[in-house]
Amino acid sequence: MASSKETYCLCGQPYNIGQFMIECDCxxxxxxxxxxxxxxxxxxxxxxxxxxxxxxxxxxxxxxIPTNNHRADRYELSAETRPSQVGSPAWVRALAARPLxxxxxxLQRMRGHQFTxxxxxxxx
Numbered sequence: 001m002a003s004s005k006e007t008y009c010l011c012g013q014p015y016n017i018g019q020f021m022i023e024c025d026c027x028x029x030x031x032x033x034x035x036x037x038x039x040x041x042x043x044x045x046x047x048x049x050x051x052x053x054x055x056x057x058x059x060x061x062x063x064x065i066p067t068n069n070h071r072a073d074r075y076e077l078s079a080e081t082r083p084s085q086v087g088s089p090a091w092v093r094a095l096a097a098r099p100l101x102x103x104x105x106x107l108q109r110m111r112g113h114q115f116t117x118x119x120x121x122x123x124x
Contacts, residue, residue, distance in 0.1 A: 009035050010052070022046075026054035 005014040008021065008030045015021065020033040020040040025048040033040060036052060043049075048062040055061070068079040070090035076082075084091040110119075 008032070011035050022049050024051035024054055025049050026058050027051060 007014050009032045021030045022033055022038050023030050031051055045063050046061050047064045050058050050061045068076050070084040070088050071079045072085045
């Protein structure tokens with residue numbers, strides 16, 4: 001006797017409410033993310049998803065073009081005038097391009113007779 005549950009994906013399993021699924025933009029079939037190696041956090045970056053079968057005809061999936069590399073949310077609206085966020089790719093590149101300034105020595109070697117009240121007043 002045939003099951004009344006509709007099946008999906010390459011695996012032929014039914015829809016599971018707790019499992020991430022993605023729809024192919026070409027054939028309109030649904031696939032479990034784990035079966036087609038697409039993580040839920042990668043799906044936000046996909047503009048047009050092509051399943052393995054459709055990828056042979058239409059090519060690989062098309063990714064969104066990130067517009068705000070200076071912000072943590074790359075698709076944030078009206079972010080052009082906002083500053084770079086710490087940790088964003090643009091911020092890291094800017095930090096790496098900056099020349100390092102020489103820092104004063106954290107520790108100063110001295111002899112006992114040099115460690116005077118006057119030294120402490122001058123240097124804290």
